[in-house]
Amino acid sequence: MSSPGTPSPSLLGEDPTGLQSFAVLLRRMNGEFNRIAQEFAQAHGLHLTDVQALIAILDADPEDGPMTPGRLRRQLNLTSGAMTACVDRLERAGHVRRVRADADRRVVHLHYAAAGKLLARDYFRPLADSTELARGHFTQEELAVVVRFLAEMNGQLGLLRRIPD
Numbered sequence: 001m002s003s004p005g006t007p008s009p010s011l012l013g014e015d016p017t018g019l020q021s022f023a024v025l026l027r028r029m030n031g032e033f034n035r036i037a038q039e040f041a042q043a044h045g046l047h048l049t050d051v052q053a054l055i056a057i058l059d060a061d062p063e064d065g066p067m068t069p070g071r072l073r074r075q076l077n078l079t080s081g082a083m084t085a086c087v088d089r090l091e092r093a094g095h096v097r098r099v100r101a102d103a104d105r106r107v108v109h110l111h112y113a114a115a116g117k118l119l120a121r122d123y124f125r126p127l128a129d130s131t132e133l134a135r136g137h138f139t140q141e142e143l144a145v146v147v148r149f150l151a152e153m154n155g156q157l158g159l160l161r162r163i164p165d
Contacts, residue, residue, distance in 0.1 A: 026153075040123055046089065052076055053086050054095055054120070057112050066101075066109035095119075 015021060037051045056075050060067040073083035087110065090096040095116030101107035135143060 036124070036127060040120070043123070044093065044119070046093065046095075047086070049076065049078070049082070050086055050090055050095075053090060054112065054116070057096060057110050058117075058120075066099075066111070069108055069110060072110060090116075 034048075037055075038048055040046075041048050041051045053072055053076060056072055057067045064071070069083055069087055072087075073080060076083070076086075078086065087096065087098070091098060093116070094113055097111045097113050099109045099111055101109055138146070
């Protein structure tokens with residue numbers, strides 16, 4: 001019998017570090033993250049796409065500059081109309097702020113609002129606590145390998161992204 005959240009050895013296949021095992025574990029983790037995001041969305045009157053947008057704004061690489069609606073639209077693969085509706089909902093709910101660029105007032109930057117950050121921090125605190133508990137079961141060297149794997153995996157997944165027209 002496996003512990004809660006751990007797939008049975010038969011589901012993982014013969015090789016616990018093989019592709020099938022990684023696929024099963026990554027799908028399960030992704031499913032749990034999606035469940036948590038969906039619960040947050042429902043609890044706050046948002047769509048799942050809105051939560052994905054918030055995550056994209058929060059995790060935007062500062063080297064790419066401030067997040068704009070156009071960049072966010074391309075990242076989430078949404079139409080202009082859907083992106084506008086999403087940003088409108090997030091702004092009404094107090095999660096994001098639209099800020100006009102100083103150099104070109106036509107350009108809008110999206111910023112995670114302080115109130116929205118506080119709300120998300122409170123809601124996702126159990127997830128952070130669980131992550132810290134799981135990290136505590138590994139050495140710094142093991143965690144460095146996990147971070148390397150996740151960074152490489154994200155890079156490879158990014159290469160699969162289809163660029164919208």
